[in-house]
Amino acid sequence: MSLKKLYTLVFLKNNGEVLLGLKKRGFGVNKWNGFGGKVEINESIIEAAVRELKEESCMLVQPSDLRNVGHLEFTFEGDRLMMDVRVFTASTFEGLATETEEMIPKWYKFQDIPYDKMWLDDKYWFQYMLNDKFFYATFHYQGFDKILEHRIEELESM
Numbered sequence: 694m695s696l697k698k699l700y701t702l703v704f705l706k707n708n709g710e711v712l713l714g715l716k717k718r719g720f721g722v723n724k725w726n727g728f729g730g731k732v733e734i735n736e737s738i739i740e741a742a743v744r745e746l747k748e749e750s751c752m753l754v755q756p757s758d759l760r761n762v763g764h765l766e767f768t769f770e771g772d773r774l775m776m777d778v779r780v781f782t783a784s785t786f787e788g789l790a791t792e793t794e795e796m797i798p799k800w801y802k803f804q805d806i807p808y809d810k811m812w813l814d815d816k817y818w819f820q821y822m823l824n825d826k827f828f829y830a831t832f833h834y835q836g837f838d839k840i841l842e843h844r845i846e847e848l849e850s851m
């Protein structure tokens with residue numbers, strides 16, 4: 694039996710640029726990614742998405758401006774944990790992206806995304822996210838640097 698944990702992952706977009714953060718500690722350290730983390734007990738997925746974005750980048754977004762575009766499932770060889778990650782985008786937000794204890798934020802042009810310094814799975818689904826297309830994908834990793842199996846499909850809606 695697997696153990697499922699729910700996570701959020703938020704990407705802000707503006708004028709052909711996307712805000713990424715370089716993770717300074719913990720899971721995915723030294724990788725560029727969106728902003729997110731575990732959904733707490735007694736918290737909705739949307740509340741967690743807003744909270745994690747603020748904690749990690751100081752950016753503010755209204756719940757109604759978050760668009761759930763993707764659903765990712767990650768499993769790791771020899772591990773019962775399944776990470777269930779809900780991916781959101783937003784084009785309306787407030788604040789100035791600021792370094793926090795967890796992340797160094799930086800705006801990247803869509804054509805300059807640093808895939809070689811990101812999770813391997815990102816290059817499979819980023820184009821869907823950047824184009825606000827709905828998608829569902831599963832990735833089975835061996836360690837953190839090899840994908841043994843993956844599946845991705847575009848959806849009509851979430």
Ligand code: 6OG
Nearest residue numbers: 700701702720728729730731767778812815
């Ligand atoms: P914290 O440990 O910071 O939450 N995440 C992944 N993101 C990508 N792009 N690829 C993966 O491949 C990922 N695994 C986890 C979900 C971890 C954050 O990292 C995301 C969360 O936003 C394995 O609380």
